[in-house]
Amino acid sequence: MAAVIVTAIATILIGMYGVRAVRTTGDFYVASRTVTPWWNASAIGGEYLSAASFLGIAGLVLAYGTDMLWFPVGYTAGYLMLLVLVAAPLRRSGAYTLPDFAEARLESTVVRLTSSVLVVAIGWLYLLPQFQAAGLTLRTVTGAPAWVGPVVVAAVVLVSVLGGGMRSITFVQAFQYWLKLTALALPVVFILLAWQSDGRPELATPEEPAFTDRTAVEITTDVTIDVTDPVTVRADGTIDGEPIDDELTLTSGEHDITAGSVLTFPAGAQIPHASQLTPMSGEHWALPMRSGGDHPLYSTYSLILALFFGTMGLPHVLVRFYTNPDGRAARRTTLTVLALLSLFYVLPPLYGALGRLYTPELLLTGRTDAVVLILPGELVDGAAGQALTALITAGAFAAFLSTSSGLTVSVAGVLSQDLLGRRVRNPVTGFRLGAGLALLIPVGLALSSPTLSIADVVGLAFAVAASSFCPLLVLGIWWRRLTWPGAVAGLITGGGAATAAVTTTIVLGPQDGWLGALLAQPAAWSMPMTFTVMIVVSLLTQRHVAPGVDRTMVRLHTPENLDLDRGDWDPEDRWRHP
Structure with missing residues (x-):
């Protein structure tokens, strides 16, 4: 509890420091586009490394083995896709939010409204596991009721966001990344030493998991x-x-x-296992293509597509690129993020693998996501074990706070501009009201819905993002013939289908056969569907190509360091060959 209190106080104090620099609407939404690549990369690492990264990956590795290593690989590789396809052009667009970009590129309020609905849906879907993980963490380490975690996280996030918007949480999230990295890296040293002193027992044995002692x-x-x-x-x-x-x-x-x-x-x-788990047993835990149900090959490739391409469709990730000074800084930020994520993602699989050996009883309770919280206390005795558990708890709480803050800012920005903008004259007041609405729904869902695997729910959010905003961004940036009817049709068809599949899986649980595989991992069919619909409908509606598309495309793809004095641009922004 002391670790949670200290983390919350540090978050609020750092956020208050950022409040002093907030003077304009631009400070609230995009920190006036003055965040340097190092600060921005640390902040992105802070908000991107969510409960799924800190707790969920380890829990999945404990239960399902090596197949789950695609999660850290995919989470990291998604930023490579961002770097190659959208990072610099997106920054040059000059937009505040993803719906801003959609409207500016396609010159349509219809596509803006459709994008806004999807941003809110993805944001809420991503916030849900953060709050559920907060409840799990506080219940595990303090015995507090399940509702305490979501309420505490929401309250601290609201204070930070209401105070200074994007500029405030940039400082907060950068601090939280380094706290999370320290919280995982330091205990893992002691855990590996304990495993070494125990004779380095094999992690995958032919036998089923069993209790070694009473x-x-x-x-x-x-x-x-x-x-x-x-x-x-x-x-x-x-x-x-x-x-x-x-x-x-x-x-x-x-x-x-x-x-x-x-x-x-x-x-x-x-060891019996919780019925909602189907953990891998014996040597299957260490072998690939064993945890995808009846169709492991399809499930694996669909998961890869969702993780690789879903990153570019996450609203709280994209909004960070609007805070860079220019496109070059956006690319440098992305490269730095790749390094920071690679450093972090080495650690959670170690907890999951060793948890299989030392805390297999979590398979019985179904609380495999708690392995990171429990393992240090199991292997390190006395005050040292308690101190490591406190540090882990602080890191976990920082994960919930940082990701929830970023999601709240992105969803609040959309709600304030597209829902409250005409009703509230002061945009800062509208942003603050939007922040309250952004937190209210997911907190209610976290308190009322059944607890689901953290990484699984986040994976579903990636699938929806890959099936909606990934095609919109790729085609919008690289294909001038995209029209607003094509974009809207694709978002509704592919994004709607992925959302329906995700909702069915969450509400009804995993299904058997091909139906279950297609619903649990929809990206492999819903993402191509979105691309196909956008392209076909756009080709059939070429009269709706945005009138200013040539000017917009030049703006997206022209480097900021272009020497304007050479005459490459004329006063009307039309391109001339030198």
Whole structure:
């Protein structure tokens, strides 16, 4: 709790320091476009490394093994796609938000409104796991009720954002990146030393995960477990609706365990797993193409597409490029981000792999995302273990705060301009009202919806982004014949289909067969659908090509360091060959 309080206070104080520099609307939305590449890269690392990066990847590796390494690879490679395709032109567009860019490029308020709806939907979908992870973290380390985490994170984010907008949270997020990196890097040194002193036992063994010693497992949330082999345990709590305080034989099949129950397993007993998990067992954990259900090859390639191309469609990532002074700075920022992300993403898989060995009981409770929080205390005894756990907690809390801040700014910018802009005269007041609305819905969803795998939900947000804004940006920047009817048709068709698939998966849970694979990983079919619809409809509606498209395309692709005195530009911004 002390770590959480210190992190929250530091966030607020640094945000207050940024308030002093806020004087204009541009300061609120894009920090007056004066953020240097190093500061911007650190801030991007702060907001991009979310709960999915800090907790979720480790939890996925613990349960599903090497297949999950595509997540850190994809999260990092997405910035390479940004660097190659959109970073510099997007900065040269001069827009404040992604809907601003869409309207400026296609000269249509319809495409702006459609983009605004998708920005809000993606932002809320991405905020949901941040708040759920905050509840998980505080419940794990302090025993606080599940609602405390989302409320605390939302309150701190609101104070930071309302104070100084983008300029304020730039300082906050840069600080939080280095806190998160330290919080993972320092404990992993002690964890690896403990593994070394233990004789470096193999991480993947042919046997199923089993308790090495007599182990008591406390169930903190209601869970249904799947027992493969019958096992006799000492139970204290409510099992299958019946109170019990005695020895009990769990037969093969599913059993409902109520929160607060304690199950004590004998040494050597095979570890049951939560029914919502289908963890890899034995050597399959260390082999690729084993965790994609009935169609692992399709699931893997679809996930790669979503992660590689979804990054360029995340509104809280794109808004950062508007804060650079010019396109060259945007490219330098992206290169620096690639280095910072590569450094960070080495660490979470180590926690997941060693968690498989030392905290396999998390498979039973279903709380695999908590492995980063629990592992240091399991391997390091005494005050040192408690100090490392506190540091990890501070880093996790920083992850929730930084990503939530960036998402809140991006969603608030859209809500204030497109929903509240005509009703509130002062744009700063509109931004602050938009920030409140941006947080209200996801907090409510986090408190009322079932807890889902953090990285899975974020992966679904990437799929929606890849199926909507990625085609819009790529075609809008590189294809002059794109029209606003084509853009709108593609956003509604592909983005809508991906959103429907994501919603179905979240509400109904994973399905079997091809239907389940297509719904769980929609990017492989929804992204090509969006490109196809945008291109075909645009070719059929060429009369709606934006009148100023030539001027816009020149602006997007002309370097800022062009020597204007040479006469390459005339007063009407029309290009002349030297």
